[in-house]
Amino acid sequence: MDLHLPTGPTPTLSGLALRAGDFDTLPEALDYAAEGMSGLNFYSAQGELGEALSYRSLRHDAVDLAYRLMGLGLSRGDSVAIIAETSPNFVRIFFACQYAGLVPVPMPLPFAFGGRETYIAHIERLADEAEARALFASTTLLSWLAPMAETRNLRFCGTVADLAELDIQDVALPEITPEDTAYLQFSSGSTRFPKGVVIQQKALMANAAGILAQGMEIGPEDRAVSWLPLYHDMGLVGFLLSPLAGQVTVDFIATQDFARRPRVWLSLISQNRGTISYSPSFGFDLCTRRQKTIDRDSLDLSCWRIAGIGGDMIRPAVLSQFAETFGVCGFKPQAFLPSYGMAEATLAISFAPVGLGIETETIDLDRLEQDGLAMPPQHADSRARTVVHCGLPLKGHKVEVRGRDGAVLADRAVGRVFARGPSIMHEYKGRPVETLESLSGDGWLETGDLGYRIGETLVITGRAKDLIIINGRNIWPQDLEWTVERAVPQVRTGDCAAFSIEENGSEVLVVAVEARGIADAEAGKLLIEEVRGALVSHHGVDSRVVLVPPGSLPYTSSGKLSRAKTRQSYLTAALPTVAAMAA
The missing domain is CATH 3.40.50.12780 (ANL, N-terminal domain)
Known part of the structure; x- marks a missing residue:
């Protein structure tokens, strides 16, 4: 191996004419x-x-x-x-x-x-x-x-x-x-x-070129900072392979080190004048919650031009809190860059425009659940949800939203999201049946996500497999979880998982909540009643609330809450519980 190691970090400027991923391999x-x-x-x-x-x-x-x-x-x-x-x-x-x-x-x-x-x-x-x-x-x-x-x-x-x-x-x-x-x-x-x-x-290079040129509008003075795991597509493609294909320097910290000391992430951006860094919503939330351990006076985040969000459902309230907390450090909310993608598409499918920040709209939950339409609330007291625009597909790629019959839906009609383009996977290795289930003969990938379109702009509403159907209503678990997190002070972001099970021929809503600071059974009972009350008040649904120890809800390798694993653990009695109450 080359033993002539530099004594300091590699410079931002490569000294080369910028090539934004235009390579064959x-x-x-x-x-x-x-x-x-x-x-x-x-x-x-x-x-x-x-x-x-x-x-x-x-x-x-x-x-x-x-x-x-x-x-x-x-x-x-x-x-x-x-x-x-x-x-x-x-x-x-x-x-x-x-x-x-x-x-x-x-x-x-x-x-x-x-x-x-x-x-x-x-x-x-x-x-x-x-x-x-x-x-x-x-x-x-x-x-x-x-x-x-x-x-x-x-x-x-x-x-x-x-x-x-x-x-x-x-x-x-x-x-x-x-x-x-x-x-x-x-x-x-x-x-x-x-x-x-x-x-x-060829799929990797097509995606890298799209990320660099269209998604991030890369320039010679850009420098990336990342704590994302390299075994996940957002860490591997987004912050190793794509930067290399654009001759961009990257500063890394390990994922577990970020989880223990999120201030190191922000310090590296400030110290090395990082311009590009990504995180799922929970990473921004962690920094906000740990703000007392972060010396904000020593941070200068004015250099951070792209604060990308991806890997999970985007939570506007979390991002607003981060921007408010770190605005004194020079962070600009216009730096937020929503995007959408998955491993089956190499990484990226769509990007919002650079420099506009988060574009949101509020939709009526009753219309969404009953009619499958994403429309503005009809009344001031209507149940509503704020969603984030995930931008336009990468050049050379197409996105369609289809109904159950396979027909392409009109604007604002919620259905399954399909994508096609040069970045789409070749196959699932050794799984021809699963490949045919997800990938059509003419190259359309069924993403497994639900969403709608406004012109060419894509909005994601949730995962199809996580959708909860109660009394004919389509209910998104994220809506239930966000309600609990907002209405119950003891419940932090990411401490709640909603899913449904079948019992005696009926669907039963189960909500697993991490119980923090519960000293006795009476306190646990009170927390359960608060959670159930919030869901009845805001969504008109009854629920079975299960309290679990802090840190026991399962997550995927990319940091996404795994409702499917929570549900499986619950059904097999493998989910550790503090207290429970039947609906």
């Missing part, structure tokens, strides 16, 4: 970025620079490791599982696979809750689904995963340092084409039956 993009001075910087939980990896050094190390990979007996197109820690070695081996014609498969880190055996079983499922032939992990995690690797007769199981000690093979590296698979991305849905999304080089 990822190796071609790195070859170009390596001619400049920009790169990747990895920071500790304290905000100290651990290692600066220029794109020049990354290419040197990746090619060196690619030759060593060629000696492991792997065949072109074989999958290589990589535990995706936020570290230079993950990036090195990911790009080594690119040059060697292998398919890297980023794997998640251990869960915050669940334990060692649960994690090992999850990695086993992912490795089997990917048909992995090799596995890379840190020394710490190898002790957990080595037995699993032995039973699967992997060609290699070790660290990047172990690979670096092997001999370089006297072979030619393969030519990588746009048709080759760039990587395999597991979507953040089911952990029991995971699906590996096959992303070709």
